[in-house]
Amino acid sequence: MATIRIPPVLRSSTDGEREVEADGSHVGEVLRSLVAAHPQTETQLFDGDGELNRYVNVYLNDEDVRVLEGLDTPVGESDSIVILPAMAGGCQ
Numbered sequence: 001m002a003t004i005r006i007p008p009v010l011r012s013s014t015d016g017e018r019e020v021e022a023d024g025s026h027v028g029e030v031l032r033s034l035v036a037a038h039p040q041t042e043t044q045l046f047d048g049d050g051e052l053n054r055y056v057n058v059y060l061n062d063e064d065v066r067v068l069e070g071l072d073t074p075v076g077e078s079d080s081i082v083i084l085p086a087m088a089g090g091c092q
Helices: 008-014 027-037 039-045
Strands: 002-005 019-022 056-060 080-085
Touching: 002 027, 008 039, 008 080, 019 027, 027 039, 027 056, 027 080
Parallel strands: 002 080
Antiparallel strands: 002 019, 056 080
16 A cells, blocks of 8 residues: 555544545545545646646656656556645735
C-alpha cells in the first residue's frame, strides 16, 4: 500500500488523519481508493471529468505527477504520495 500524506486543509474530510494508506497500481487508483474510503475528498481532488482539479498538486516521492505520467504514474508499495492544494490570494 502507498501512503498518502493529507494536507491540513483536507484533514476534515479524512477524519483528521495526517496519513492514509491506500491500494492501487498507479496514482489515479490510489487516489480513487482514498475517495472510496473518504468520499468528501472527491470534489476536492477531482473535476467533473475525473481529472485532477487544476489547483491540486500531487507528488509521488517528491516528483510532480504532472511531469511524470499524471494519474497513470505507477506506484509501488513503499511509495509516498503528497497532496498539496495550490494556494492563491493576496492584495493587488
